[in-house]
Amino acid sequence: MTEKNLTMLTDFYEFTMANGYFEKGIADRRAYFDMFFRRVPDGGGYAIMAGVEQLIDYFKNLHFTEEDIAYLRRRGCFSESFLNYLREFEFACDVWAVPEGTPVFPGEPLVTVAGPMIQAQFVETMVLLTINHQTLIATKASRITRAAQGRTVLEFGSRRAQGYDGAIYGARAAYIGGCQGTACVLADRDYKIPAGGTMAHSWVQMFDSEYEAFKAYADIYPDNCVFLVDTYNVLKSGVPNAIRVARDMVSEYGIRPRGIRLDSGDIAYLSIEARKMLDAAGFPDMQIMASNSLDEYLVRDLLVQGAQIDSFGIGERLITSKSEPVFGGVYKLAAVENGQGEIVPKIKVSENVEKITTPHFKQVYRLFDKATGKALGDVITIHDEVIDAALPYVLFDPIHTWKQRVVSDYTVRPLRVQLFQAGKCVYQNPAISDIRSYCLAELDTLWEEIKRFENPQTYFVDLSRRLWDCKHELLESCRI
């Protein structure tokens, strides 16, 4: 596989617009773009931010090769002076983003890119593609691992992922969202996501009998034995052979196998029966792992039915977020500087009311209750507003403005960090295991009502009074 220069992974209209700004002499006017989303997948109450590290890689490597320029010249619609600009291109934007692992909510600017219009516009496709994908999978992983109530959840979906990066970065995002590991070797080698695995049905079939297959595996990997017991018949063949080999192992090596894996059939029934057989044989410590098209709903139902499962391998329904495979982030113009260096807020109106944007260069704050440590809500403000935690703060609903709430005894934290300053990276990516721990800790600051699978309570995301006024003035002014 040859190296892919992802600079060209963009929609064609980014080039027609870039060339257009260039030709019209407005390429260097400073513009502010926000990436945000409108609703949480699966009707959930929160999403988990992910993909920032790959977005930083993209910005750092933005450049056009001679091959790219030759391709664009062949298209016949770009000026030579524009192609020369691309040849000399250096990323010069400021970028802010919510750190990976943070619970985020609809309407919040997760990423803001500010800089020369021609650049801030151009990066749209990759900002969206990168954050949409990983945030989708991290969010799904958070739901599934919460359903497992502390049991181990491993990501097993590479073979059903949507493309190679879907597998690799999907494994990364799943880990951020709460999975303990993956089956994907490349994700371990390159991104330190712990990878593991034991045997497929084909291993069992390669030997003359299931017993010989298990026995051969135990000879080689006595420390890591998980027997796949459903190649022929789980209760009549698989589990009895696993027990027989377990006894061999105890007598030959003094080592006990880790457990068994179920990959088909009625997992609830089979796990309960297998548990009884393992216990009766003197192996209550052998664990039962389950896989087979599971997701948060099936995991929850299995546990409600008393399934005896210690760990879950989750494949296609996690790696594609099958029940809702799209994270609908958008990238919209929020402001432009005029000739005098003043920020002019911009709005996009729409006949679909939920598609109306919130204008201006913004900041986001999260307020926490001092007594409980729980998050009270988020406030989106104009960029230069400061919330003084020494004073009470009035939260109000930006749609139902009569809904107000005065909070005091709170702490406040800006939700976003700066990634780039004038094109230079000013952010150090945390270790992936720290991101995962941070995610779990931040989830603890959300009330359980926000984290319900269905019909969760809506988390407060309010606009400051100044921002609300700005938005409504713009809305009034563009009535047609």
Added chain:
Amino acid sequence: MTEKNLTMLTDFYEFTMANGYFEKGIADRRAYFDMFFRRVPDGGGYAIMAGVEQLIDYFKNLHFTEEDIAYLRRRGCFSESFLNYLREFEFACDVWAVPEGTPVFPGEPLVTVAGPMIQAQFVETMVLLTINHQTLIATKASRITRAAQGRTVLEFGSRRAQGYDGAIYGARAAYIGGCQGTACVLADRDYKIPAGGTMAHSWVQMFDSEYEAFKAYADIYPDNCVFLVDTYNVLKSGVPNAIRVARDMVSEYGIRPRGIRLDSGDIAYLSIEARKMLDAAGFPDMQIMASNSLDEYLVRDLLVQGAQIDSFGIGERLITSKSEPVFGGVYKLAAVENGQGEIVPKIKVSENVEKITTPHFKQVYRLFDKATGKALGDVITIHDEVIDAALPYVLFDPIHTWKQRVVSDYTVRPLRVQLFQAGKCVYQNPAISDIRSYCLAELDTLWEEIKRFENPQTYFVDLSRRLWDCKHELLESCRI
């Protein structure tokens, strides 16, 4: 972005099994693995094979770097002799596959890999990942383009794809399945998928008025003007401004704009009203393009409602196959050679009956009616069976075996081609545009009843008598 060596894009258990075969001295026994699927996504009647070219790239580049070997050594569970084997690894398998663009059906071996057990097993993850992804998207694209009844359909989904490769190879697969082009520039540069696009809402917002934005665009691209008309108000502002600029263009350049694009609101109503306005203004040749979360069902409904749409831009619901985002291909052991070089067929039984595999090294034939040119059905046979079209052939249903049908006056074609012979590539990939044309032509050989969106007629995929006997003997023998 650094180059990714996709050799390591595999499930960890492929390595534990490979090392196991190596340690047990059976690594070089010849094994036969089939990739097949069990049901068509979205309840459809056929799938479109795609991804072969990338699978060939993968096989050609299979090798382990010192970095890979160092990683595996750190894992502490592989022998040095196995690691040395990997260092010297050379792909030595035979591979057969159905060519890209071919309509395929459940149960058919789309890919067969035969070779040293250690190798034929190892490639499982990448065979599945590659074919599952592209076949999923090509199949969805075929449904959507058929719904559009000859109108242009463009793939616009990069920003909502599941990872970078999801966007790039998704665009490729969508083109194979029938789309006329993509918005993805990289897919054009590297894979010759025609890319195009004009403007986003942000272009319109960057100017002081919508009229000025359209006018500026027309100045630069008079030959390729499609005005996005829904930034403020489609019928009161967008279409009138488009018409005003269209008149300017005619008088200034003598060129007429290509059309307008609708991206929100009630597309059926707005397109009908916009059509009337354009016609009344003397621009019946200006086309109307629609985008906004469309899929085959919405495209069909829009046309039923009389929407005046000339071309469709399809985003997230195509690039993720949103309504069913998983193509459930599996890779199963079909046979192993014994010490005497005889092929020993293997079966995987399951408590889920539909998960029982068809054993043996196989071939697939497609039979066509001479009079109509239509496909009569496919027959899966043992590898050395030949169907003589000079003789009548008895097709019978492998589940309801009393359902039989004698066909005569037919032609017969092996459905698969050989890609690799003893590790050497013996196949020349067709040009992508030829694959697309071939796909459309092959679809014409299927009766309309097979191609219905809902409740299609099931296409015949039968087993030869010899293969059916072999399968049932094995099933009987492993009763427990």
